[in-house]
Amino acid sequence: MPAIGSRRGPTKGDQRERALLEAARALFREKPFSQVTIDELANAAGIARSGFYFYFESKQAVLAALCEEVIGQNDQDMAEWLASDGLDREALRQGLAGALGRWRVDGRWLREALANPDPGAEVLEVRERLNAKGCSIVSRRIERDARAGLTVGGPPALLAAMVIKLRIMMFSEAYANPEEYTEDELLDTLTDAILRLLYGTVPESAAPKAPAASA
Secondary structure, three states: OOOOOOOOOOOHHHHHHHHHHHHHHHHHHHOOHHHOOHHHHHHHHOOOHHHHHHHOOOHHHHHHHHHHHHHHHHHHHHHHHHHOOOOOHHHHHHHHHHHHHHHHHHHHHHHHHHOOOOOOHHHHHHHHHHHHHHHHHHHHHHHHHHHOOOOOOOOHHHHHHHHHHHHHHHHHHHHHOOOOOOHHHHHHHHHHHHHHHHHOOOOHHHOOOOOOOOO
């Protein structure tokens, strides 16, 4: 009889699905989504083509599942800032840094899933749902600070949507042009842009110092 509180380990089915997702992640990093075939995905995961359809209805469904994973990880990274009040620049910057690290590695397929105007119905449905969830979470934080008189004017939902879109746009650009700005430049500027958007200011410690007057 199993011990009380024991948990079932991953089944072979769980392991095959995980293998498919990891194989897809690797393939989507290497070439455009449109050029990856179902046969390639199945072969890379070590299963038959028919086995692929046991776990996913389409290639778009795999991309959608990967998107959900990454957005979930991003939400975890942002949890400290989302739970705090006021500017909390350090927590915001740390959360953005975690997401940027994923974009640096997986930016090819993240751009196709989150920035492509026509990623396919399955991916678009997931994108819209995840964006709505992200906006709702950020909006609740803005509403909390608005009640305390800390934020600028404007509908919290609209401000939250601007934050989400700005983050995606800048991370997408960072992947496409990795040498244009250093990581610190990008993170510091994006962090402060979000804080100015929401609060009209940044912490004094983060504000650029005025040059000293010459003698």
